[in-house]
Amino acid sequence: MGAASHAEKPVAGLPAAPVKEALEGRRALFLDRDGTLIRDVGYPRFPCQVELIHGAATAVATIAAAGFLPVLVSNQSGVGRAVVSEAQLRSVHESMAAKLGAHGVSLAAAYYCPHAPWDGCSCRKPMPGLLLKAANELGIDLACSIMVGDKPTDVEAGRAAGCHAVLLSHGGAVRGACASPDLIAESWMEVVEWVLRQPWNRK
Numbered sequence: 001m002g003a004a005s006h007a008e009k010p011v012a013g014l015p016a017a018p019v020k021e022a023l024e025g026r027r028a029l030f031l032d033r034d035g036t037l038i039r040d041v042g043y044p045r046f047p048c049q050v051e052l053i054h055g056a057a058t059a060v061a062t063i064a065a066a067g068f069l070p071v072l073v074s075n076q077s078g079v080g081r082a083v084v085s086e087a088q089l090r091s092v093h094e095s096m097a098a099k100l101g102a103h104g105v106s107l108a109a110a111y112y113c114p115h116a117p118w119d120g121c122s123c124r125k126p127m128p129g130l131l132l133k134a135a136n137e138l139g140i141d142l143a144c145s146i147m148v149g150d151k152p153t154d155v156e157a158g159r160a161a162g163c164h165a166v167l168l169s170h171g172g173a174v175r176g177a178c179a180s181p182d183l184i185a186e187s188w189m190e191v192v193e194w195v196l197r198q199p200w201n202r203k
């Protein structure tokens with residue numbers, strides 16, 4: 001019934017995917033949103049609630065300059081729970097994009113899972129659906145790509161998609177069981193230093 005047809009429905013109005021041919025074989029820096037790029041305030045609905053995490057924009061700019069496409073992959077169950085409207089999701093997205101843009105960062109694409117946990121979709125992390133969709137649409141080489149997020153579910157999604165995975169702990173304790181990440185980083189600076197050191201990070 002409804003759940004199945006709703007599962008792959010895109011959120012209207014988000015940036016269209018770039019032309020696949022131009023990006024064939026590219027590496028991605030998959031990015032979680034809340035607690036990774038912007039402060040996690042719980043179902044943000046207004047642009048004024050958007051605050052970049054310290055060091056995030058500079059880090060993403062540096063990693064992008066090393067040849068990784070920044071791609072947002074975010075669970076936003078607030079939509080499925082009817083706490084956040086699609087228009088509000090868009091306005092928060094646009095505010096974040098503008099703030100990142102001020103630091104020279106532009107996301108290559110943004111993929112949101114709008115479903116509630118009980119919808120049983122294949123795109124809510126820890127499922128890898130968003131990353132697999134991005135890989136298919138953008139021509140991304142998953143084995144050379146990285147998922148960065150602040151939750152074990154981000155690491156699990158990255159692993160399930162065949163990517164390298166970094167858990168950004170911000171120095172706090174990590175809650176929950178975790179498919180082992182390649183790195184547990186306390187700061188975005190640590191993530192950058194690690195990425196630039198990796199043997200698979202060669203152009």
Ligand SMILES: [Mg+2]
Pocket residue numbers: 032033034035036040149150151
């Ligand atoms: Mg998060």
Ligand SMILES: [Zn+2]
Pocket residue numbers: 007113114115121122123124
């Ligand atoms: Zn979903």
